Amino acid sequence: MAITAKKSRNSRGSGTGMQPSKLSTYIILTICAVFVLFPVAWMLSVSLRPNNQVFSYPASFIPQEFTLEAYVNVLTSNRYMTYFLNSYIIGIVVTIVSTIIGVMGGYGLSRYKFRGKTSFSLFVVATQTIPRISLLIPFFILMTRLNLYNTRGGLILAYTSFALPYAILMMQGYFNGISTELDEAAIIDGLSRFKTLWKIIVPVTIPAILSTMIYTFILSWNEFIFVMALIQDDALRTIPVGIAMMKGETTYQWNMMMSMSLLGTVPVLVFYLFGQKYFVSGLSDGSVKG
C-alpha cells in the first residue's frame, strides 16, 4: 500500500495542469503558513524567556531576555523526567506487544479462510471508531476490582484497545501485498507456517513493520484520557497528563509549560521525520482506502 502511494507520488509529472499563476500559489501558501506557525513560534518564544516576561505589554515577539532557564528546570526535575520515562516505558511496551500480536493477527487474516473471518475483520475496522470514553467506564470498574487501577499494567492493557486493531489492519494490508508464492515455497522447503511468517515474510516487510511501530508509539505517546482516569499516582503519569496537571498548579510557570510541551513533542517530530516517507502514506492508506 505504502509502495503504491509512493510510486504515484514519484510519478507526479509536471503538475496537474490546473495551476493558477505560481505567484498566487506562493502567496496563499505563505499566508497559511504564518497562521499555522504562529502558535508554535509563540510557544518557542515563551519557552525561551523568564516567566515574568510572558505577559509583558506591549508584547514583544522576540524575548527581550533570552534564557534557557525553563528548559534547565524541566530537564533537571525528577518529577518531569519521570513523566518522560513513563511515556517511554508504556509507549515501548505497548508498541512491541501490539506489533507482535498484530503481525500474527494480520498474517492470519491475510492468509487463511475461516468461519467468522469477515465479521472479525469488520469488527477490527469498526473498533477504530469506538470512542475511548465509552471503554473508560468499564475499564475503570474492572480494573478497580482486578487491582489494575493505578498500575502500568492496567494502562498497557487499556492502550492495546487502540494500538492492536491499528497494528492488525496495517499488517494485514501489507501482507496482502506480498505474493503467497513466497509462503508456499517456504512450506515446500519444510518450514512450519509459524517459521515461514517470522523467518521469510517478516524480514521482507521490515519497513512496513517499522512504520506501523512508529505510528503505534505515537498513538500511545499522545494518549490522554486513559492516564487521566486510570492513574492516580503522579509518579505513574505520562507527559500529556503531566502537562495538563502543570496547568492546575497555583503559580503558572508558562515558560516551563511551553518548554515541557516542546520537549514532549520532540520524539513525535523525530519519528515523523524518520518515518515520514512510509507512514504518511500509510496513515491515509490505513484509514482511507477510498
Next chain:
Amino acid sequence: MIDTNLQTNKKLRNALEAFSFTGPSAIILFCVMLLPLILVVVYSFFQNMVVENSPFVGFSNYMRFFTDPDIFKMVRFTIVFTIGSVFLHLAVGLLLAVKLNTNINRFALSIFRGIFILPWVFTAAVVAVAWQLILLPQGILNSMFSVIIGQRVLVNWLGKPLIAMGTLIVVNAWRGYPFCMTSFLAGLQSIPESLYEAAQIDGAGRSQLFFRITLPQLRPVILSVVLLDAIWTLNLFPLIWLLTGGGPLSATDTIATFTYRYAFVDYQFGLASAAATIGLLVTMVFTVFYVRKQKVD
C-alpha cells in the same frame, strides 16, 4: 472413507493454524473491546456499578440523562462543533492539498509541506496549553489586536459562551486539518494526468477542471475522511476538557465531557454509562457508513 477423513483432517489443521495466528488478537480484542462495550450497556441499567450489589434501575439513568438541564446546550454544541470543525478541516485541507500539488519549486514545496503537517505532531494537551496561553485576556492575541486598534483589548476568548464556542472550533480546525490535507494530497496524486490533458484539449477552464475532474475523482476519499473526522470530532475529549472544561455554563459541553464529568467528577457511573451508551449509538450510525466504505478482504 480415507479421503473424507483426510479432508476433515486438513480442514481441522487449517482451522487450528488460523486460530494460532488470529487467536491472540481475538482474545485480547474480546477483553479490551467487546467485553467493555457490552458491560457499559449493562452498567447503564444499574444504579452505580462502582458499588457492590448495585440495584437494577431499568431506564431511569436514561431518563435522568435526557432530562439533564444542560442537555440542550450539549446537543447544540456537539452539532455546531462537529459540523464547524469538519467543514473547516475539509476546506483548509482541500485548499492546501491542491496548492501543494502544483509544480512550484520542489524545495519550497517540501518546506511548506513540513510546516503544514506541524499541528499534527502536537498532542492535544500541548495544543490546549499553547492556545490557552495565546487566548488569555492578557495574552498575545489580545496584545496584537490592541496594537492594531490602538487601544487595550481584553477579550476573554474562552470565558463567554458564544465566543468560546467559536474559539474551540478555530483551535480544533488548526489542530485537525493535516489529516485531511495528507489524505487529499495522496488522493490528488493518484488522479491520472491524462484526464486533465484531455479536458484541456477540449477547452476546459481552471474552475471546470476543479469541479469536473478533481472533485469527482476525490469524492471517495472525501467521503471516508469526512466520516472518520466526524466520528473523531464527535468524541473529542482532551482539547475541550483542557481549554474550557465544557464551560462557560455548559456552552461547550459535548457528549464526551458530559460522560467524563458524570463518571469522574460526580462518580455517578450508572448515569455516565447511559451517556456513554448514547454516545456509542450515535457514533455507530457513522461507523456503519464508514465500515461499508472500507473494502474488507
